[in-house]
Amino acid sequence: MAKEQANWARGITMRPGDRWYTGWVYLLPGFFIFAALVLYPLGLTFWYSFHDWAGIGRPVWLGLGNYLKLFQDKLFWQGIFHNLQFVIFYSIIPIVLGLVLSSILHQRWFKGVTLFRTLLFLPQILPMVLIGIIWRWLYSPVNGPINQILKAIGLKALARPWLGDFDWALPSLGIVATWYFYGFCMVVFLAGIQKIEPHLYDAAGLDGASALQQFWYITLPDLRREIGVVMMFTFITALKVFDVVFVTTRGGPGDSTLVTSLYLYEKAFKQKAVGYGASIAVILTIFTILIALFLRRYQERKV
Amino acid sequence: MKRFLLYAVLILFTLTILVPFFLTLLTAFKTQPELAKGVFTLPERLNWQNFTDAWTQGHFNIYFVNSLIVIIPVVILATLFSILSAYALAHLPLPGRSIVFALFLLGLIVPLEGLIIPLYYTLRSLKLLDTYWALILPDVALSIPFGSYLLWASFKGAPQSLVDAAVLDGASRSAILWRVLVPLSRPTINVLIVFFFIWNWNDFLLPLILISKDELRTLPVGLAFFQGRYTVNIPLLAAGATIVSTPLIIIYLIFQRQFIRGLTTGIE
Numbered sequence: 411m412a413k414e415q416a417n418w419a420r421g422i423t424m425r426p427g428d429r430w431y432t433g434w435v436y437l438l439p440g441f442f443i444f445a446a447l448v449l450y451p452l453g454l455t456f457w458y459s460f461h462d463w464a465g466i467g468r469p470v471w472l473g474l475g476n477y478l479k480l481f482q483d484k485l486f487w488q489g490i491f492h493n494l495q496f497v498i499f500y501s502i503i504p505i506v507l508g509l510v511l512s513s514i515l516h517q518r519w520f521k522g523v524t525l526f527r528t529l530l531f532l533p534q535i536l537p538m539v540l541i542g543i544i545w546r547w548l549y550s551p552v553n554g555p556i557n558q559i560l561k562a563i564g565l566k567a568l569a570r571p572w573l574g575d576f577d578w579a580l581p582s583l584g585i586v587a588t589w590y591f592y593g594f595c596m597v598v599f600l601a602g603i604q605k606i607e608p609h610l611y612d613a614a615g616l617d618g619a620s621a622l623q624q625f626w627y628i629t630l631p632d633l634r635r636e637i638g639v640v641m642m643f644t645f646i647t648a649l650k651v652f653d654v655v656f657v658t659t660r661g662g663p664g665d666s667t668l669v670t671s672l673y674l675y676e677k678a679f680k681q682k683a684v685g686y687g688a689s690i691a692v693i694l695t696i697f698t699i700l701i702a703l704f705l706r707r708y709q710e711r712k713v
Numbered sequence: 714m715k716r717f718l719l720y721a722v723l724i725l726f727t728l729t730i731l732v733p734f735f736l737t738l739l740t741a742f743k744t745q746p747e748l749a750k751g752v753f754t755l756p757e758r759l760n761w762q763n764f765t766d767a768w769t770q771g772h773f774n775i776y777f778v779n780s781l782i783v784i785i786p787v788v789i790l791a792t793l794f795s796i797l798s799a800y801a802l803a804h805l806p807l808p809g810r811s812i813v814f815a816l817f818l819l820g821l822i823v824p825l826e827g828l829i830i831p832l833y834y835t836l837r838s839l840k841l842l843d844t845y846w847a848l849i850l851p852d853v854a855l856s857i858p859f860g861s862y863l864l865w866a867s868f869k870g871a872p873q874s875l876v877d878a879a880v881l882d883g884a885s886r887s888a889i890l891w892r893v894l895v896p897l898s899r900p901t902i903n904v905l906i907v908f909f910f911i912w913n914w915n916d917f918l919l920p921l922i923l924i925s926k927d928e929l930r931t932l933p934v935g936l937a938f939f940q941g942r943y944t945v946n947i948p949l950l951a952a953g954a955t956i957v958s959t960p961l962i963i964i965y966l967i968f969q970r971q972f973i974r975g976l977t978t979g980i981e
Contacts, residue, residue, distance in 0.1 A: 424806055425880065432886065433807025440794030440857045441813065447832065447854035448820050454831035465834070511726065514719050528969050529727050532734075535965045535972060537915035537933040540957050543940050544733050547947060555736055555752040593730065597973055650824045653917045657937050671826050671918075678830045679922060688830050695827035702822045 455695070458688035465682050476689035486690065489670040492580060493649050496669070499584025500591060500648035501641055507588070508595025508640070509633070513625050515596070516603045527600065530593030538590070538653040545586045546658045549573050573659050576666045583667055586654060591647075595640050602636035603629060642705040646698055670694055734958070740951035748948055763952035767939070771949070773956050775928055776935030780914060782845055783931060787852040788909045794853065795860025795905065800890045802861060803868035804876075820858035825918055833922055847923040848931070852913045860905050867901040868894050907971045914961075932957050 459476055461469035480486055511530070515523050533541060548555050551571030560569045572582040606628065614624050652671040655661060661668035670690060678687025740748060741763055743756040768774050801807050802814065832851060833842070841847045871894055879893050895902070920934045930938065939953050965972055
């Protein structure tokens with residue numbers, strides 16, 4: 411997109427009846443509401459973050475006070491660390507699974523591509539809250555379906571209170587995210603593979619390349635763009651995970667699944683430490699933008 | 714043999730997706746004693762009581778109507794404004810075009826968390842908290858950058874010869890947009906509508922923070938609070954989950970092509 415952006419002005423000419431501001435007449439309604447409800451609050455977040463404010467009364471200027479406190483806040487760092495662990499489950503495992511499954515679906519003999527694609531993509535259209543509620547029940551300690559299955563197949567020793575276990579709560583929530591995202595990754599990759607010239611595979615096949623070699627030398631390099639896009643999207647989603655934690659563990663047990671967004675929510679809206687919450691929001695925003703720019707650069711390099 | 718194995722892998726993965734939904738549906742038809750007998754046993758008869766309880770006592774009737782009241786203006790306004798912005802960006806003289814592009818790009822990347830705190834206080838000072846506007850206006854604002862980008866690419870890609878022909882016929886700027894570009898971009902606009910619908914319908918953080926009255930809650934937030942009230946009554950909870958998911962699944966199966974195109978092109 412960036413390359414296209416450089417040419418944004420191409421082919422735009424003044425016509426009779428145009429004024430220099432004609433474009434703004436069309437842009438203004440959308441841009442105004444965007445500026446008022448996205449850009450303006452975004453700027454205010456920075457402003458708030460330099461103050462001590464409880465939501466009422468006069469904010470007190472703190473300078474960098476909130477940030478100094480934040481960098482020594484163990485819970486904040488724990489939240490960041492949990493978000494980074496979630497990247498494995500939101501991004502890395504679904505991408506690997508998506509690559510494997512899409513290469514299977516792409517085999518010429520494979521029948522029923524549309525059916526599998528439709529079903530594997532299904533979780534994507536449902537609210538994460540709903541997914542969280544269903545999985546919370548699946549994981550439930552006493553008569554949860556997962557523990558029942560484990561007992562039924564003789565693996566009773568593996569049954570545990572998944573979301574109530576300090577070591578297992580985070581990976582258990584991570585698996586929910588993997589379950590939610592791998593079909594999505596597969597669909598994006600499949601669309602990418604279908605754009606690859608079929609004769610590349612034919613030629614490789616004639617040269618005696620195995621399916622694995624074809625995957626490694628043709629599919630993978632050609633999917634770099636799709637992988638980059640999916641990586642950016644899922645990575646950012648992992649950094650701001652909120653819904654699924656909110657309806658399952660609320661950060662617990664202890665703080666073992668506390669994530670940055672939840673900490674922000676608790677601070678800014680429950681404890682009314684508005685300025686402090688804003689400083690968390692600023693760090694999260696800057697972090698997200700840096701990741702996006704970095705992954706974008708990676709994507710563009712190969713074009 | 715190899716093919717058989719690969720099919721088996723696919724079927725296994727598909728089952729992991731389907732089984733949780735199937736169990737939820739099955740459980741929604743059970744009584745609590747029936748559920749205690751085991752998750753996989755069938756209920757003696759289809760018990761609709763959970764659904765009627767969830768619908769009325771669980772307030773899903775109210776949440777459903779609220780979701781509709783919010784989503785209809787959001788989709789209409791977001792689509793309309795995106796069309797207008799994209800046209801300005803793609804075809805019209807526009808001082809500051811590159812700045813607008815950069816700001817929309819920022820709007821695409823920035824997480825909602827980055828602006829939700831001041832958004833709450835801004836809407837509070839405008840006395841808009843706990844109104845439908847508190848959801849409609851931010852939803853539209855957050856949708857516009859994505860819609861503008863997607864349609865900008867589509868308008869830019871329209872055949873120049875058609876636009877030139879319309880100009881020769883004396884078409885005005887607005888006639889070119891509505892008679893030439895919009896009809897040509899119909900498939901992209903459909904994708905956009907589907908995307909705006911699913912994105913805003915499933916939204917959680919925004920309504921959680923901006924709405925505190927139960928009678929104004931939308932479905933996802935309503936479902937979360939419903940879970941808080943009925944944690945132990947799993948069949949009732951399953952009925953609530955089924956009520957939320959069934960309309961979405963039906964719409965998805967009808968429009969699955971647009972959904973898949975929308976959500977895959979959506980992230981690019």
